[in-house]
Amino acid sequence: MKRQSTPFTRFWNEFRENRIAVLALSIVVLMALLALFASFVSPQNPYDLANLSLMDSRRPPGFVGTGGYTHWLGTDPQGRDLLSAIFYGLRISIQIGLAAGFVSLSIGAALGILAAYIGGRVENLIMRLVDLQLSFPAILLALVIVALLGQGKVQLISALVAAQYAYFARTAYGAAKAERGKDYIEAAVATPLGSRLVILKHLLPNCTPPLIVVATVQIANSISLEATLSFLGLGLPVTEPSLGMLISNGFPYMMSGRYWISVYPGVALIILIVAINIVGDQVRDQFNPRLRR
Amino acid sequence: MLGFIIQRFLQAIGVMAVMSLIVFSGVYAIGNPIDIVIPPEATQDLRDEVIRRLGLDRPLYEQYFIFLVNLLRGDLGRSFVYNIPVLELIGGRLPATLELVLISVFSASVIGVSLGIYAGYRPESWTAKTIMAASVLGFSVPSFWVGLILILTFAVNLGWLPAGGRGATIDIWGVAWSFPTLDGLSHIILPAINLALFKLAMMIRLARAGTREIMLTDTIKFARAAGLSEITILRQHLLKLISIPIITVFGLELGSTLAFAVVTETIFSWPGVGKLIIDSIAVLDRPVMVAYLILVAFLFVTINFVIDLTFALIDPRVRRGAAS
Numbered sequence: 001m002k003r004q005s006t007p008f009t010r011f012w013n014e015f016r017e018n019r020i021a022v023l024a025l026s027i028v029v030l031m032a033l034l035a036l037f038a039s040f041v042s043p044q045n046p047y048d049l050a051n052l053s054l055m056d057s058r059r060p061p062g063f064v065g066t067g068g069y070t071h072w073l074g075t076d077p078q079g080r081d082l083l084s085a086i087f088y089g090l091r092i093s094i095q096i097g098l099a100a101g102f103v104s105l106s107i108g109a110a111l112g113i114l115a116a117y118i119g120g121r122v123e124n125l126i127m128r129l130v131d132l133q134l135s136f137p138a139i140l141l142a143l144v145i146v147a148l149l150g151q152g153k154v155q156l157i158s159a160l161v162a163a164q165y166a167y168f169a170r171t172a173y174g175a176a177k178a179e180r181g182k183d184y185i186e187a188a189v190a191t192p193l194g195s196r197l198v199i200l201k202h203l204l205p206n207c208t209p210p211l212i213v214v215a216t217v218q219i220a221n222s223i224s225l226e227a228t229l230s231f232l233g234l235g236l237p238v239t240e241p242s243l244g245m246l247i248s249n250g251f252p253y254m255m256s257g258r259y260w261i262s263v264y265p266g267v268a269l270i271i272l273i274v275a276i277n278i279v280g281d282q283v284r285d286q287f288n289p290r291l292r293r
Numbered sequence: 294m295l296g297f298i299i300q301r302f303l304q305a306i307g308v309m310a311v312m313s314l315i316v317f318s319g320v321y322a323i324g325n326p327i328d329i330v331i332p333p334e335a336t337q338d339l340r341d342e343v344i345r346r347l348g349l350d351r352p353l354y355e356q357y358f359i360f361l362v363n364l365l366r367g368d369l370g371r372s373f374v375y376n377i378p379v380l381e382l383i384g385g386r387l388p389a390t391l392e393l394v395l396i397s398v399f400s401a402s403v404i405g406v407s408l409g410i411y412a413g414y415r416p417e418s419w420t421a422k423t424i425m426a427a428s429v430l431g432f433s434v435p436s437f438w439v440g441l442i443l444i445l446t447f448a449v450n451l452g453w454l455p456a457g458g459r460g461a462t463i464d465i466w467g468v469a470w471s472f473p474t475l476d477g478l479s480h481i482i483l484p485a486i487n488l489a490l491f492k493l494a495m496m497i498r499l500a501r502a503g504t505r506e507i508m509l510t511d512t513i514k515f516a517r518a519a520g521l522s523e524i525t526i527l528r529q530h531l532l533k534l535i536s537i538p539i540i541t542v543f544g545l546e547l548g549s550t551l552a553f554a555v556v557t558e559t560i561f562s563w564p565g566v567g568k569l570i571i572d573s574i575a576v577l578d579r580p581v582m583v584a585y586l587i588l589v590a591f592l593f594v595t596i597n598f599v600i601d602l603t604f605a606l607i608d609p610r611v612r613r614g615a616a617s
Contacts, residue, residue, distance in 0.1 A: 224435045227437070232437075269435070
């Protein structure tokens with residue numbers, strides 16, 4: 001190996017050794033690409049009502065519809081091609097997962113690092129609040145907030161953030177607290193640098209590895225939580241169904257044996273969540289100094 | 294120690310007060326329940342009369358104050374939809390939820406601990422590896438999806454078990470229970486499996502980690518040297534040693550399982566508290582929503598309070614940390 005100097009190449013070389021993790025990562029990338037280019041790869045725009053025909057509704061996989069092409073995964077009650085609906089649904093699920101993950105990461109990391117840096121009363125107040133919240137199940141919090149705020153993308157993301165920021169805060173706090181006691185931070189504090197610089201330049205970069213791990217897992221959790229809320233009828237509006245909403249729409253038809261409306265979106269959802277979790281596991285193992293060779 | 298108890302108790306009361314304020318103001322800030330309670334063809338006089346009777350014409354803070362006073366008297370109001378006291382409504386649904394939760398947590402613990410001990414006892418066997426891989430699935434697959442697949446497989450395709458409802462019940466001390474009847478039992482199997490899977494995965498991991506640790510200790514070496522059979526060692530010594538963290542988690546999980554029951558009950562139309570709250574959110578039945586949230590908050594605050602006290606009893610550092 002000639003250029004293995006950068007931390008990223010070293011990280012990647014180690015990652016590459018776990019074949020399952022590489023497979024999982026390629027699945028995640030593939031699904032993200034499918035979601036991103038949903039409008040190019042789907043045979044149909046499932047949100048355009050003019051495209052849909054009720055003649056085609058609830059048809060089994062392999063049915064050739066009025067559009068003249070084959071519905072490989074069948075159609076849903078509105079006559080949507082399920083494959084297209086899954087691509088578009090993936091887009092919404094990933095969007096929500098990323099947005100919720102990113103916002104909770106920012107809020108949680110800020111709170112946790114501030115608590116560790118400032119200490120005293122502020123630390124007590126923030127961490128008591130976070131601990132209290134961690135003792136309530138996330139699903140219940142999200143449920144309550146969605147019920148209070150009503151339906152919509154922003155409301156849903158706020159609910160997910162409120163349910164999840166505490167995990168980031170706890171992680172950031174733990175890491176920052178350990179770093180705060182080390183000499184290099186003490187030294188930085190002793191210099192005339194402002195607190196803002198010390199936090200941003202010295203404390204934050206050293207707290208990122210555990211935060212990245214939590215972020216991967218939490219994005220998977222956001223996607224799963226969003227699907228659960230949508231399934232309970234508290235998610236996004238029906239016009240732009242996420243994967244959870246697609247599953248929910250198909251549920252009543254399952255009893256009559258039309259399994260595909262619920263099952264295929266669910267399979268897509270699970271592949272995505274499990275793949276993200278496997279990648280997250282591998283990243284965590286690589287960051288864990290106890291497992292270092 | 295007394296100071297610690299008082300401090301934590303005051304904190305718990307503070308949390309409850311804040312929760313009640315948030316829940317109340319949040320719940321009362323959304324939607325207009327009048328449209329649901331009163332039929333559209335009602336006269337204006339009737340509307341005014343109903344609004345007055347429900348106390349919806351008063352300012353919010355007054356409604357909150359009345360609510361708080363009533364709460365302290367144990368009166369959580371009447372459901373807008375069913376027009377019976379909320380406590381009675383929730384109380385009537387509680388046995389169904391409790392039955393489901395207890396059966397799931399109990400069976401998850403028994404099966405999970407056995408599988409976990411095996412996986413920790415023979416970590417290299419392929420059975421153990423299968424168990425661990427399955428437990429990863431149990432963690433990451435959303436539980437509503439598992440419920441759907443259970444219904445599809447066992448109710449729709451195989452037709453072995455019913456897809457929803459509670460089945461025949463038997464009254465014991467005036468409360469209806471499903472588990473004593475064969476029909477009720479067949480209704481409870483699928484939702485119980487659904488609710489138990491996540492806990493099962495967790496119990497497996499806990500028991501496995503504990504077993505792997507304990508099997509390396511001198512206790513086990515001496516027990517083997519004394520000529521005890523492996524089964525006796527596992528049953529008499531190992532099980533006792535790994536049970537402390539498991540029991541702690543068992544207590545913690547009872548609460549969160551009650552919350553997760555919301556999803557399972559909705560899928561299987563199980564007439565418990567979780568189904569009630571989802572239905573109430575859908576029709577904006579405010580008193581039921583508020584009462585449920587307050588009760589859940591109360592449950593969690595109590596559990597946390599008890600856990601804090603237990604830890605303080607066991608570990609003097611916790612007490613001193615609170616005093617300083």
